Amino acid sequence: MKVKSVEARWIQIPIEQARQHTSDFGTLRTFDSAILRIETDDGLVGWGEGKNAAGSSGDYATLVRLLNEDFGPRIIGRDPADIAFIWEDLYNGVRAHKAAMAGHAMPEMARRGLTVAAISAIDIALWDILGKSEGKPVWKLLGGRKADRMQAYASGGWAGADKIGEQLQSYIDTAGFRAVKMRVGAMDAAPHVSAQRVRAARKAIGPDIELAVDAHGTYTVAEAKRFSHLVADCDLAWFEEPIIADDKAGIAELRAAVPIPVATGESEATRYAFRDLAVLRAADIFQPDPAFCGGITEAMRIGTIASAFNLRLAPHLWAGAPCFFAGLHVCAASPASFTVEFSLGANPMIHDIIDETVEARDGMIAFPEKPGLGFTIREAILQKYARPL
Numbered sequence: 001m002k003v004k005s006v007e008a009r010w011i012q013i014p015i016e017q018a019r020q021h022t023s024d025f026g027t028l029r030t031f032d033s034a035i036l037r038i039e040t041d042d043g044l045v046g047w048g049e050g051k052n053a054a055g056s057s058g059d060y061a062t063l064v065r066l067l068n069e070d071f072g073p074r075i076i077g078r079d080p081a082d083i084a085f086i087w088e089d090l091y092n093g094v095r096a097h098k099a100a101m102a103g104h105a106m107p108e109m110a111r112r113g114l115t116v117a118a119i120s121a122i123d124i125a126l127w128d129i130l131g132k133s134e135g136k137p138v139w140k141l142l143g144g145r146k147a148d149r150m151q152a153y154a155s156g157g158w159a160g161a162d163k164i165g166e167q168l169q170s171y172i173d174t175a176g177f178r179a180v181k182m183r184v185g186a187m188d189a190a191p192h193v194s195a196q197r198v199r200a201a202r203k204a205i206g207p208d209i210e211l212a213v214d215a216h217g218t219y220t221v222a223e224a225k226r227f228s229h230l231v232a233d234c235d236l237a238w239f240e241e242p243i244i245a246d247d248k249a250g251i252a253e254l255r256a257a258v259p260i261p262v263a264t265g266e267s268e269a270t271r272y273a274f275r276d277l278a279v280l281r282a283a284d285i286f287q288p289d290p291a292f293c294g295g296i297t298e299a300m301r302i303g304t305i306a307s308a309f310n311l312r313l314a315p316h317l318w319a320g321a322p323c324f325f326a327g328l329h330v331c332a333a334s335p336a337s338f339t340v341e342f343s344l345g346a347n348p349m350i351h352d353i354i355d356e357t358v359e360a361r362d363g364m365i366a367f368p369e370k371p372g373l374g375f376t377i378r379e380a381i382l383q384k385y386a387r388p389l
Contacts, residue, residue, distance in 0.1 A: 001133065003080050004041045006072030008050070008121065009386040010060040011035045011320070011349065019346035021158045024186040024216055025054050031349040033291070033320045034063045035382060036121040040080055044132050047377055048125030049322035050117040051291040061389050066118045075122065080129045087297050090119045091270075116269040116294050123295025124326045124373070131372035138326075138373060142300060142333035149366040150331055153212065155318060156344035157182025161197045165204020168211075171344050175360040178209060179237065179339065184227065185215030191223050195230035202234045214240035217267060221250040228258035238263040238285055245273075252282035263287055266316035270294050271301040278309040286336075289316040291323035296330060303334035317341040320349035324358070325373040332367040340365045353381050 012032045020027055036048035052063050071090055078086060085100070092099040093108035108115075131138045139145045154171035157164060157180065168180045182201055184194035194213075202211055213236055219227065224242040238261040243250050245267040255262040263285035268274060269292060277283045286306045290299045303313045313336035315327040331337040342360050343350070350358050355376040368374025 001080060002041045003038060003075050003078050005039045006036070006067065006075060008034050008036045008064045008067035009382060010064045010389065011382055011385050012387045013348040013352060013385045015346045015348065021345050023158055023183050024218055028345065031347060032058065032060055033349055034060045034067065034121060035320060035322065036067060036125050038080070038122070038125040038129060040129060044129050046080070046125035046128035046132070047322045047373065048121035048123070048128070049291045049320050050121035051289060051319060051323065052114055052117050054318070063114050063117055064389060066114055067121060071118045071122060080126050083123060083126045083130065084297055086126065087119060087123055087294070090122065112269050117292050120291050120293065120295040123297050124290060124322050127296045128372040135371050137368050137371060138296065138329040139332035139367060142329060145332035145367055149364045150337070150340050151179065151363060152340040152342040152360045152365040153177060153179035153181055153210065154344045155181045155341045157201070158187070161200040164197050164201045168201055168205050172205065172209060176362040177360065178363045179212070180205065180209060181212040181214055181240070183216065184213045186218035191227040192230060194227055198231045198234055207235065210237040212237040212240060215242050217241040217244045219243050221254055224254050225257055228260055232259060236260045240264065240287065241266065248276055248280055248282050252280040255282055255284070261285060263314065268293060270298055271305060274302045274305050278305050278311065283311065285312045285314050287314050287316045289319065289323065290326040290330065291319050296326050299330045300334060303330065303336045306336035311336065313337045314339050314341065318343045321354045321375055322373065324350050325368060325375055328365065328367055329373065353378055
C-alpha cells in the first residue's frame with residue numbers, strides 16, 4: 001500500500017447569525033479549517049485536519065498550499081503505515097536522513113507553527129488509513145482504551161454576568177454535563193469584570209458542577225494573579241491559558257502563586273514545548289490540539305510526558321471532525337487523559353461534514369468503534385464549502 005494522492009482544502013462553513021458568539025477573537029461568523037484527504041493506491045482514504053487559527057479569525061491559504069505543494073508531494077509513494085518515520089522526516093526536513101541515522105532531531109528553520117500544523121494534518125490522516133486498513137479503531141492501534149466513554153465538559157460561556165448562569169445551566173440541562181467552561185480575560189474590560197461573571201456563574205450552577213475558566217492567554221502575570229485572588233473561593237476546576245504561551249517562566253510563576261490548577265498547551269507545538277512546561281512545573285493539565293501540536297503521534301507523546309510528571313491530559317478540541325475524533329482516540333488510549341472538550345458554540349465543522357451524530361449523553365462522550373478515526377465524511381459538503389485560493 002502506497003500514498004497515491006494528497007489534497008488539502010480550505011473549508012469555510014457559515015454560522016447562522018442567531019448562533020454566532022463574540023469573544024476576544026471577535027465574532028465567529030464562519031468555522032474554518034484545513035481539511036486533508038489522503039488516498040492510497042488501493043483506494044483507502046484518510047482524513048486529517050490542520051489548524052492555524054480559532055474559528056473564523058484566520059487565513060488558511062498558506063497552510064493549504066504548504067500541504068498541497070510541499071509536504072504532500074514528499075509523501076507520495078510512501079507506505080502510509082510508516083507514520084512515526086514520516087512525522088520525523090517532515091519535521092527534520094533536509095536533514096531527515098542524518099537525523100534518523102544519528103537518533104536525534106536536527107535543526108530545520110521555521111518548522112514550528114504552520115509546518116507542525118501541516119504535519120498534524122498528515123499524521124491524523126495516516127492514522128485514519130492505518131485503522132481502516134487493519135479494520136480497527138485508532139485507539140486499539142495506540143494500545144487499547146481504558147473505558148468505552150469519558151466525561152466531557154461543555155465548552156462555551158461568553159455571556160455577561162446577568163446571563164452567564166442561564167447560559168451555563170442550558171449546557172447542563174441539554175446533555176447532563178457535570179463540568180462546564182467559560183471564557184474570561186481580554187473579552188472583559190478588567191479582571192474584576194471577569195471575576196463578577198465567574199461569581200455569577202458559580203452562584204447559578206451551584207457547588208456540585210465543575211467550573212473551569214479560559215483566558216485565551218490574554219492576561220499578564222499580574223492580572224492573572226489578581227483575577228485568581230478575586231475568584232479564590234469559587235472552587236475552579238482549572239485556569240486555562242492564563243497568560244501568553246511564550247512566557248513559560250511566567251506561567252510557572254503563576255502556578256506557584258495561586259491555588260487554582262493551571263491548564264495550558266493549545267498554542268504549543270510538539271513534545272519539546274510540553275517537556276519545557278513539565279520541567280518548569282508550569283502546568284497541572286496539558287491541552288495539546290491534535291491539529292496543531294503534531295497530530296495523534298505527538299499528542300500521545302505529550303500524554304506520556306504528562307503521565308511521567310504526574311500531570312493530566314485534556315486535549316484542546318474546538319475543531320473540526322478529524323481533529324475532534326483524533327482527540328477522542330488520544331483520550332481513549334492515554335493514561336493521563338480525564339476529560340473531553342465538547343464545544344457548545346456553533347461548530348458546523350464537526351456536526352455538518354460527517355454522517356455520524358456527535359453528541360454527549362449524561363455528560364459523557366462515547367469513544368468511536370468504527371475502523372480508523374470512526375466517521376464518514378460528506379464530501380459533497382466539503383465541495384460546497386471549499387474556498388477558492
